Amino acid sequence: MEKRVTFKGIWLPLLLVLPQLLITAVFFFYPAGQAVWQSLFIPDPFGLSMQWVGLGNFEYLLSDKYYRASFQTTAVFSILVTVVSMGVALYLAVLADRLIKGSGTYRTLLIWPYAVAPAVAGVLWLFMFNTRVGVVAWYLGVLGYDWNHVLNEGEAMGLVVVASSWGRISYNFLFFLAGLQAIPKSVIEAAAIDGARFWMRFRTIVFPLLSPTTFFLLVVNIVYAFFETFGVIHTITSGGPQQATTILVYKVFADGFVGQDLGSSAAQSVILLLIVSVLTVVQFKFVERRVHY
């Protein structure tokens, strides 16, 4: 027996979901439709006229080596962000799970970075690593390492990865900790009696039982790295040096708003739209029927 309110007519329910529908239509469907529409045209530099090119924008994009390079950059970036933020979070969660005293404080402090907006986080890390005034950069200089993420592509990538992962660790930590605490203590004890030492227990019992959480976080973090790291990249590297940190989302902005190539930018948005749709399907498909033991 399902216990839910049922309406007889169609008008009242429609009225109740109308605000949400309106917001979705105005802020999602309309811009998405615009992007699809614009991706089929090349506008003139002043935006006064548009020329129909069909799938020309897409054809051009897919044969553009910079665009393909951006795909690769995005892949490297999102894999690194996901691995770093989830790895560190899992490590911290395992430590926090073992804590008895002061675990509340520890948890609260670890959650704080999540409240920092990506752009602000980017600026914070930029200050630390600024080639001229950055504290960390200065100490690295003392140690004989010449830090310069403005010129060095690897360092630039490293910095945006760290800055993007930092705030994310909090979020992942919370989920991992909740996941760890949901594992019955007696199962761990049984494994201890069965002779499994800490690392063995983690590998064969804890980690497998944590897999629903891990999978959920994997999808969520990839989506994050793909779409929500714009602020970090914009404040730290602006996609540079030499497009080394230009991920797909940043390229939409750079080509469209900086390069004024609105047709190509729109086409890129459409491609991103497809990617996010696939990720969402994957997420729903697997997260909905999560492995229940």
Next chain:
Amino acid sequence: MATVSLESLKKSYGKTEVIHGVDIDIEDGEFIVIVGPSGCGKSTLLRMVAGLEGVSEGEIRINGQRVNEKEPMDRDIAMVFQNYALYPHMSVSQNMAYGLKIAGTPKLEIEERVGEAARLLQLEPYLKRRPRELSGGQRQRVAMGRAIVRRPSVFLFDEPLSNLDAKLRVQMRLEIKKLQRDLGVTALYVTHDQVEAMTLADRMIVMNDGVADQIGAPLEVYANPQTEFVAGFIGSPPTNFIESGVAGKSPGTKVGIRPEHVAIVPTGQGNTTGRVIYAEPLGAETLVHLTLGDGQLVTVRQDGSVEIPSEGQEVGLSWSEQDEMRFDTDGRRL
């Protein structure tokens, strides 16, 4: 196989002492049941033997060797948990093989031992299943199987039957006892169910508030309880406690008398009088509940064929002197 000795074993959490010193020498192959109400420290005691809780004071010896500082895995024990604690992501056979695999047992031997345990516990048809696809009783068997494949010296059971329904509990109780006998392994079994304690134990430890009130064979404990608590806890319905003045003795102490030792006699006869509140005819026997002059409740267990007194009737209560158990005001046996 092994002997287990506990020597003035104490446990404190911070400043609160929860176990106040337990001593027992358990012989090889003996089945010891630790019984007591919830919160008496019986599970804590078991977990100390398992190595899941630290020892605050005293010593635990398995086979004469001090194990206080040893990890659970180095104590040569196996434990069956109340909620079974099966590994949910492993099949039944993987669950049973886990400990052996870690110990580096050769694959063939693992298969052989798991197969043997499965045969013993009638789990053969379920070896490929996951725990969630099993019934409560089957899970219980898997937990037992996991314990026996490792051939430990000591079995520890933490209320293993309390999640099963009444019928299955009786059946599993018999199986556990049989298994332990056949394997000849030393067992420590924690329960709050006195029937389990009576039927399973070679000797039982009756725990009350962190103290082992009495240690002894079930029938000996039943016949000769050392404290008021033990007399009240072991036996169902529980022992009647009657103020000695009401029972026709010099006042100030308590007389304990088991329900089956009291007989209903005509008014004016017997040791004291009571008024019948209600009777519970159970077929083979009848429980008659009465109040005494001072309001104290008393239960009489009589044969089902004996006439049942009507409610509100005033009757005499009689028992023989030798069945009396006298307790002082501290609950100690006099």
